[in-house]
Amino acid sequence: MAWGAKVSAAFRETLFEIAAALDVDPDYLMACIAFETGETFRPDIRNAAGSGAVGLIQFMPATARGLGTSAEALARMSAVEQLDWVRMYLKPYAGRLHTLSDVYMAILWPKAIGKPEDYVLWSKGNRPTTYRQNSGLDVNGDHDITKAEAAGLIQAKLARGRLPGNIWSGS
Structure with missing residues (x-):
């Protein structure tokens, strides 16, 4: 598992369950979480651009409220506890997330x-x-952020997560 060496056994087990339930490659989900948390996998990490987003997948405050919680409550959870909210958030997209870019x-x-x-x-x-808040994703600087540009950064996280020292092979 990409990035699996950086998280607990309980985190890995829960993430594998989520990936199976949603028909998502676990490496894709781990790469997204690595990107969104700056490779910390911390549930309390806040968005540096000031959007108010927090956590493993950077839940926006309105998104957290829509799920029945708050950004503050999510930030107080353990990483494993917050994975339940990641599952809840991604559930509507189950079966549709076949590529890394679609997961992101x-x-x-x-x-x-x-x-x-x-x-x-x-x-x-x-x-x-929205462009300003995500301008770091505009890789070619043309003032348009494409799906490929955004996903390219996640592809780099996936590759990094598969390097020795980051990957977990189950042993």
């Missing part, structure tokens, strides 16, 4: 699940606030 889109911009890789998530002209 479920977290970042669910509207893009199943869209082509050149699909524009946000542009500076049409969604300036």
Whole structure:
């Protein structure tokens, strides 16, 4: 499991259960969590851009409320406890998350699940606030953030998570 050496046995076991239930590659989910937490896997990590997002998949405050909790409550949970909320959040997308980019889109911009890789998530002209909050994803600097650009950063996390010292092989 990518990044599996960086988390507890209980975390790995719970993540494997979630991946099986949602028909998601566990490495894809781990790469997304590694990206969203800056490789810390901490449930209390806050969004550096000031969006108010917190946790393993950077739950926005409104998203947390929609799930029946709060960003503050999520931040107080253990990583394993918060995985239950990750499962709840991703459940509506079960069976649709076959690519790394679609798993990340479920977290970042669910509207893009199943869209082509050149699909524009946000542009500076049409969604300036959302663009600004995610401008680090605009890899080529053209003021459009595509699904491929966003997922490219997750692909890099996946590759890093599969390096010796990060990977867990079950032994």
